[in-house]
Each structure stands twice: as structure tokens, then as C-alpha cells.
Amino acid sequence: MLENSRLSVVFVTRKLNLEAGNIRLYARVTVDGKRAEFSLNRELQVSLWDEKRKRGKGFSKYIISLNKYLDQVFTGLHEAHRQLLQEEVDITSAGIKARYLGEDEKGKTLLDLITYHNTAMLTVLRKGTMKNYYTTERCIKEFFEEMGVEDIPLKKLNYAFIVDFEQYIRKYKPVTRMGCANNGTMKHMERLKKMSRLAVKLEWLEKDPFINFKLRFEKTERQFLTEPELQRIEETIFKVLSTQHIKDLFVFACYTGLSFIDVQELKADHLVKGRDGNDWLYTKRTKTDEPLKIPLLPKAKEIIDKYKDDPDLFENGRLLPMYSNPMINRTLKDIAKVCGIRKKVTFHVARHTFATAITLSNGVPIETVSKLLGHTKLSTTQIYARVVEKKVGEDMQNLMAIMKIKKNNYEGSKVTL
Incomplete structure (x- = not known):
């Protein structure tokens, strides 16, 4: 009232x-x-x-x-x-x-909540996750500028503010990068929602302002390379040393399923002999802290062997040369162009390629793939299984089209006696 x-x-x-x-x-x-x-x-x-x-x-x-x-x-x-x-x-x-x-936290504002959350979570959340929260904080501050305010009382974090902020994010186009698509917008809203729930737990808010707001994520297809596309990259030799290094890193990730940060963190002592006498990688997935035990496929082992005598790597205890993620993705764009691949190739495409073209498409059980990828839920891996199903369906449609052409040719070649 x-x-x-x-x-x-x-x-x-x-x-x-x-x-x-x-x-x-x-x-x-x-x-x-x-x-x-x-x-x-x-x-x-x-x-x-x-x-x-x-x-x-x-x-x-x-x-x-x-x-x-x-x-x-x-x-x-x-x-x-x-x-x-x-x-x-x-x-x-x-x-x-x-x-x-003086018990209603009258002085608490939205920026107070954000600061409290980010300080409290600094030792709990991963560096990459915290970076995302800082990005959301920056967007909120820029939204305040458009509103003509420096901050708002926490009690004004209501449904109207949430909807207005969502619309602002959808139109938000930073100078240095592209604006947010739907799922990027929803990620910002999801982070603000988590912080508002924290405010309720702290009794800074009486009720969750997001109670009537529905996060609407769109299903997206995982981009991956087919085996012929990957083979074209493998067989292409690049004269520029850094480009060749980045190609090797990408191919290595295609045969191990490791993300950029996990490849970056690889050390020589992560390479061990398994119970089967073969080479394995024993490490942890940085994002979830899940243990990873990955048997090395021959292509991945070849790349490690290629760099085992590199003095710079030996001195730093690393298995492979490393570059920044932006540089790698820029170079992969050029590599894809040279190899005649029209897909948008980023380093993370290697992880998707491992899940689909290398493992699931070759009959590796989904439970095993889930373990190799370090997924905490099987449902996450099932996204790749749906992609493989779609690919199988497309291949069968192509097969039926070919069989139909052959049948028509056969019918046309019949001779009536």
C-alpha cells in the first residue's frame, strides 16, 4: 500500500x-x-x-x-x-x-549489493566467472548514466527496473565489440537475478523482484568441424611460426576436448603413464574443478612430442606453447579461410569437435564422453548427442536422395523386350 x-x-x-x-x-x-x-x-x-x-x-x-x-x-x-x-x-x-x-537497511543501494556480492564471491567463483560479473556491473553503471542517476535504492530494484535494464542490454553496443544477442542479454539478467536473491537472503529485500521475470534462453547449435574439415587443417603447413603453433594447439584440443584455459594450464607433470601403460593427461577442469583423466590419442601425443625438446617450454614446465585467447581466435579465423572452411572457428570449436566428430560420431558412449569433457551433468553432454543425431538425419536424407537418383537412372535404362 x-x-x-x-x-x-x-x-x-x-x-x-x-x-x-x-x-x-x-x-x-x-x-x-x-x-x-x-x-x-x-x-x-x-x-x-x-x-x-x-x-x-x-x-x-x-x-x-x-x-x-x-x-x-x-x-x-x-x-x-x-x-x-x-x-x-x-x-x-x-x-x-x-x-x-534503523533495521531496514535504508542506505543499501544496488551498487552496495553488487560490491558486497563481488567481494564475497571473489574467493568462491572462478576468475572467468568474476570477470562476467564485473562486466554486468559495468553495464548497470552505464544504464544508470542513461537514467541520469549514480545509483538507486535497493528497494527500487523492481520489475519495471528489470524490464528496462533488459531492453537497455539488448540495445547496448560497446565501441570495442558487438552488442548482446538474446542469450548474452539473459546471462546479464541471470547474474542480476542471483544478486537479488542474495539481497533477499541478507534481508535487504523482502521479496525477490525477479519472481515474475522469466529468463528466456534460446537453444543454439554447437559449432564443430567435420573430420574432413579437421583433416584439411591438420595437413596445412603454415610458414609463420605463431600460426603453426596455434594450429597445433587447436588440433591438440580437437583430440583431447580441453578448453582454452585448461590447455593453458597444462604442465609437464600432468602427462602420466596410465594403468594400461599408455600416456594420459591427469588434470582438473578449471571451470568446475572436476578431475580430468584423458587417454592421449595418437594425434595429440604427436603434438606433445613435437614440442618436448623446446627449451622455453622446458624451463617453464609447460607442455605446449601458449598465446592469448583473442590472438588465437583471430589466427583461427585466418586458418579457416586458408583451409576453405566457412564456419566461424574459435578455439572452443575444438572442444565441440572432440565431443561430436571425434568421439560420439565414432561410437564412444555418451557417459564416457561426459567424463572426458569433465561435465558434472549428463544433460550437458546430451546437447552434443542431439547435434550428432541431426547430422545422422542429414546424412540419411542425402543417402536417400542419392538412392533415388540411382533408382531413376536404373528405371530409365530399362529396355522393354
Whole structure:
């Protein structure tokens, strides 16, 4: 309720000691019939209380001081009510009581919440995840600039703000990169939603403002290379040393399923002999901290052997040369062009290629693939299985088309005797 809320403030008593006749004073706040009470930490004899006037009787120093205090409480509660009306929040007896007592986190703002979350999560979330939260924080600050404010009270984090922020993100186009597509927008909203839930747990908000907002992620196809496409890259030799290095890194990831950060973190001591006597990689997936045990396929082993005598790598204890992710992706774009591949090739495409073209398409059980990829849920791996199913369906359609052509040719070549 807002301006039409009915406020009543009265002082009530509770008996403390029946024999001594002592009473304690309480303030009772009522809004539209709902009450909230709190102790005033004041006591007096029942005979000194005027129940009709709701004030102390007489003119003793204590009574004069008490009545003055009661007037201050009365005025303070009405002031709390006025402030809440100005802020255009729901008016409740509990809210007025909390505002008067300084328990409603009046000063908390959205940026306070973001700062609290990012500080608290710094040692919990991965560096890459924190980077995403910082990006969302930057977007919120830029949205504030468009609104003409530096911050907003946390209580103004409501459905209207959420919808307006979503629309801003959809139109948001930084100078240095492309704007957000639907799923990128939803990721920002998902992070803000998680922070709003934290505010509810901290009792900075009474209810989750996202309760009526639905995150709408679109299903996207995982881009991967076919075996012939991967073979074209493998067979192409590049004269520029860094380009050749990046090609090797990409091919290595295609045969191990490792992400960029996991390849970057590979050390010589991650290469071990398995129980089967073959070479394995024993490491952890950086994103989830899940242990990874990957038997090395011959192509991946060839690439490791190629660099085993590199003095720079030996000194740093690394298995492979490394470059920044942006540089790798820029170079892969050129590599794809040279090899006649029209797909958008990034380093992460190697992981998708391992899951589809290298393992699932060659009959490796999905449970095994899930383990090799370090997935915590089988449903994540099943996304790749759907891609493989689609590919099988397309191949069968092509086969049927070829068979139909052959049949027509056969029918046309029949000779009637």
C-alpha cells in the first residue's frame, strides 16, 4: 500500500511485576489493521500511566522526560511513514517499525549489493566467472548514466527496473565489440537475478523482484568441424611460426576436448603413464574443478612430442606453447579461410569437435564422453548427442536422395523386350 494506507501509532503497556504494580511501555504501529510492536525500554508504576491520554501522569522530572520521549517516538514513526511514501515502496507496519529502528537497511543501494556480492564471491567463483560479473556491473553503471542517476535504492530494484535494464542490454553496443544477442542479454539478467536473491537472503529485500521475470534462453547449435574439415587443417603447413603453433594447439584440443584455459594450464607433470601403460593427461577442469583423466590419442601425443625438446617450454614446465585467447581466435579465423572452411572457428570449436566428430560420431558412449569433457551433468553432454543425431538425419536424407537418383537412372535404362 502507498498513499491510501491508514497509519495509527499508540503506546501500550504490559505488566511486569503484579505485586509491585510495574508496567513496561511499548509502541504499537498499525497499518490497515496489521500491527507491529516494539519495546520502548521504559518502565513506571501503573498508577502513573494515563490510559486515555497514553502518557505519563504528573509533573515529576521522570514523567516530563518520559512524555517528551514518547512525543519524539510518535513523531519519528510518522516521519518513517512519510519517507517510505516518498520512496514509493509498500507501506507496512513492519516496514515503518524497521525504518524507525534503523533495521531496514535504508542506505543499501544496488551498487552496495553488487560490491558486497563481488567481494564475497571473489574467493568462491572462478576468475572467468568474476570477470562476467564485473562486466554486468559495468553495464548497470552505464544504464544508470542513461537514467541520469549514480545509483538507486535497493528497494527500487523492481520489475519495471528489470524490464528496462533488459531492453537497455539488448540495445547496448560497446565501441570495442558487438552488442548482446538474446542469450548474452539473459546471462546479464541471470547474474542480476542471483544478486537479488542474495539481497533477499541478507534481508535487504523482502521479496525477490525477479519472481515474475522469466529468463528466456534460446537453444543454439554447437559449432564443430567435420573430420574432413579437421583433416584439411591438420595437413596445412603454415610458414609463420605463431600460426603453426596455434594450429597445433587447436588440433591438440580437437583430440583431447580441453578448453582454452585448461590447455593453458597444462604442465609437464600432468602427462602420466596410465594403468594400461599408455600416456594420459591427469588434470582438473578449471571451470568446475572436476578431475580430468584423458587417454592421449595418437594425434595429440604427436603434438606433445613435437614440442618436448623446446627449451622455453622446458624451463617453464609447460607442455605446449601458449598465446592469448583473442590472438588465437583471430589466427583461427585466418586458418579457416586458408583451409576453405566457412564456419566461424574459435578455439572452443575444438572442444565441440572432440565431443561430436571425434568421439560420439565414432561410437564412444555418451557417459564416457561426459567424463572426458569433465561435465558434472549428463544433460550437458546430451546437447552434443542431439547435434550428432541431426547430422545422422542429414546424412540419411542425402543417402536417400542419392538412392533415388540411382533408382531413376536404373528405371530409365530399362529396355522393354
